Amino acid sequence: MKYPIGIQSFDQLIEDGYVYVDKTDLVYSLVKEGKIYFLSRPRRFGKSLLVSTLKNYFLGKKELFKGLKMETLEKDWLVYPVFHIDFNGGNFTNPGELNLWIKAYIDSWERDLEFETDKDLPIGLRFMEILKYAHTATGRRAVVLVDEYDKPILDVLDVNKDLEEEHRNILKGFYSVFKGADEHLQFVFLTGVTKFSQVSVFSGFNQPNDISMHCKYEALCGISQEELDAIFRKPVESMSEVYKCSYEEMRAMLKSHYDGYHFSDSMTDIYNPFSLLNAFDAQRISDYWFKSGTPTYLIRLLSHTDENMSDITGKYYAPEEFIDYKANVEQPLPMIYQSGYLTIKEFDIRRNMFLLDYPNNEVKKGFLSLIASNYFKTRESIYSWVNNAAYLLEEGKLDEFRVGLASFLASIPYTMRRKENEREKERYFHYTFYLIMRLLSVYTVYTEKEQSHGRVDCIVETPKFVYVFEFKLDGRVEDAIQQIEKKGYTKEYEADPRKLYKVGVVFSSETGTIADWKSELVLKSLNNTK
Template sequence: MKYPIGIQSFERIIEDGYVYVDKTHLIYDLTHSGSIYFLSRPRRFGKSLLVSTLENYYLGHKELFKGLAMEKLEKEWNVHPVFHVDFNGANFTKEGVLETMLEDYVNKWEKQYGLHTNRELETGLRFRDVLKSAHEQTGHRAVVLIDEYDKPILDVLDMDNELEDRHRNVLKAFYSIFKVADAHLQFVLLTGVTKFSQVSVFSGFNQPKDISMDTRYETLCGITQEELDRYFAEPISAMAIKYRCSTEEMKSLLQQKYDGYHFSESLTDVYNPFSLLNALDSLQIRDYWFSSGTPTYLIRLLAHFKENMNELTGKYYPPEEFIDYKADVERPLPMIYQGGYLTIKDYDMRRNRFLLDFPNNEVKNGFLTALVAAYLQPRKQLSNWIDDVVDALEAGEADTLCTLFTSFLASIPYTMRRKEDETEKERYFQYTFYLIMRLISVYTVYVEKVQSQGRVDCIVETPQYIYIFEFKLDGTADEALQQIEDKGYAREYVADSRKLFRIGAVFSSETGTIGEWKTR
């Protein structure tokens, strides 16, 4: 089986015999139900392949769809003029790159249709004339496909406000011609990661229909469980043999690592296609999506976190709070959601609220690692440290945990610690503790778990051990242990056969690391 890893050309996938998960029944429905659409999906989620499939469909390449659902659904196969704009390959941090790219596209199209337009005319108006001419010359209305429409903005977001505003205005002027050229348009699709609103680049033309959370098209990109079972049974069996487990256990491992995305209230599970295909090809479970590159805008976004990541996850939100991005880096939730770092986990129909959390282990671990690196800037190698902590938890070595926590906290530069006042100090250590415990959550980890008599700082459950942590800032370990007893934090585990550790630990604001650690 050949896997189309990194291949975004539908034509190449079909002609060269790569596996193609048939989405053409959804594409047929999409193209026959409306005309102007917007679709948001995370990076490397198949948006470019969708655009390429649409391009070949509208160009009438019937032979490429042999054996696919589209072959039976489409009867006419009309050939339309297609205009494909792909912003993927350019770096828009330099002034003038966006204008040059659009100019180049329009020049090429003018030559294609024999137009000799005044070059002093705005690029958008020249494109309007191209669309009109293409319609008149071919007898069929034009199709416009714009891939990663938001990249010119994301590349400079929160980095160069002047260039960001300029890119918005250029794109707004270019897209505004869709309104005046409406009579010449058959179909328009804009794809991207983020939907910008209020300061919208879309405001110059009729608002596209946003299908990002449309139940009918939630599986338009990505791979469902049914598709995984139908197309990839053989490599899953091969992985099971390699990992010395059953097929069902192998499927469970793949689900935990790469599944869990939901794009509507129907909560249909969708796998990250990039990671899944890489895993099936190499027969290795690894962090493919996150290790393929953290977007620079996310790194810049992380710099704005003020001890609030623990307030974002595991909460219900109205859709307007995470769907529309209003270019406010102090409110990062929409960007984190649309970037694929959070997803819908539940839907409360009565209140129209969505529960957001990490989609799977790959994203959770990758995102938190990036967040820790940006927030704490530790000198220790995070992955090695996490492995050591997990080993200690598995072995029931509470004293080793003390050593590991002490050394990690000591590796954080002094300049990163909050020193302004007692409230800031406490928030810093609370957030540091939260990030650390989320990072090592290979097993069941409860952070600030609510019980009948209070809120436990942390409980970690492994197959053989239970660890109850209570942390104090500049207090004593005895005070922490006494709180565990007074509040009855261990009461729910009285009948549990696993060995229980009660750990009282003290953060020292003076040294920035563990000041005292006692186990009972």
């Protein structure tokens, strides 16, 4: 099986015999049921391949669709003039680059059509003249496909305000062509990461049909669980041999690491296609998508906000809070969601509210490590420390875990934990342990549970051990242990065969590390453990 890693050309993928997950029935629905669309998906999710598929369809290349669902659906195979714009390769931090990029496309189209526009006209009007001419010359309306339409803005977002505004105005003028040339257009499709507010880029033409959260097109990009089971059983079986586990266990590992995306309230499970195909090719689970690069615009936005990830994740939101996109430093949530670092985890239909959290372990580990490294600014690698800490908990080496945790906390610069008041001190320690324990949850089974008697600070479950933690800032370790006992935090584990520990930890706001620690093995009756 040949995996199309990094291949975004539909014709090359088909001609060279790469595996293709057939989405052409959805493509057929798009082209027959609407005219102007916008689709938002994270990077490396197959948007460019989708645009290439549309391009080849509208060019009438019937032979490429042989054996695919489209072959039986389409009868006419008409050829349209297609104008494909791809902003992926541009470096739009350079002033004037966007104008040059668009002008190069227009010049190329003029050469292909053997038609020349007035060079003194604005770029948008030149494009309109080209669309009119293409319609007249071919007798068919034009098709416009724009890939990563928002990259010229994202490149300079929060870096160069003047250039950002200039790019918005250029794109607004360029896309306004679609309104004036409506009678000459057969189909328009735009992809990107974000959809900017209606008063900016899209205000110059009729609003596109945003299918980013349309249940019908939820699996238009990415790989569904049904598709994985039907097409990729052999590579999963092959990986199970490498990992010396059953097919079901291997499938579960792949699911926890790469699945978990949901793009509508239908909650269809979608795998990250880039990571999944890389894993099949290398026969190894690794963080392929995250290692391929983190958007710099996202890091810039997060550096400005006062909201910690603990304030954002694992909470319910109304659609307007993360779907009505507005890319700015005051509202990072829509950008985090659309970039693929958070996804829908539950939908409350009664309240029309969506629970947002990390989609899978690859994203959770990578994103939290990135945030933690930036937040803590430690001398010690967050990756190596978390890996070692998780191993120690899995092996029941609590004393070594305590020493390692104290050392890690001590490595955080004093300037990071120097806070002006008690509230800020508590907030710092709360967020510090949120990050640490969420990172540990990638390697262990971690749950922060609401129990009938109160909220547990932290529970870490491993195959052989369960740890119930209670944290105190500038308090007494005896009070932490007493709270675990008084609130009955360990009761639900008393029939569990794993060894159960209650752990009280006191942190010092003065030293920034562990001031006191006490762990006790919970003795269970024989009746409870049978």
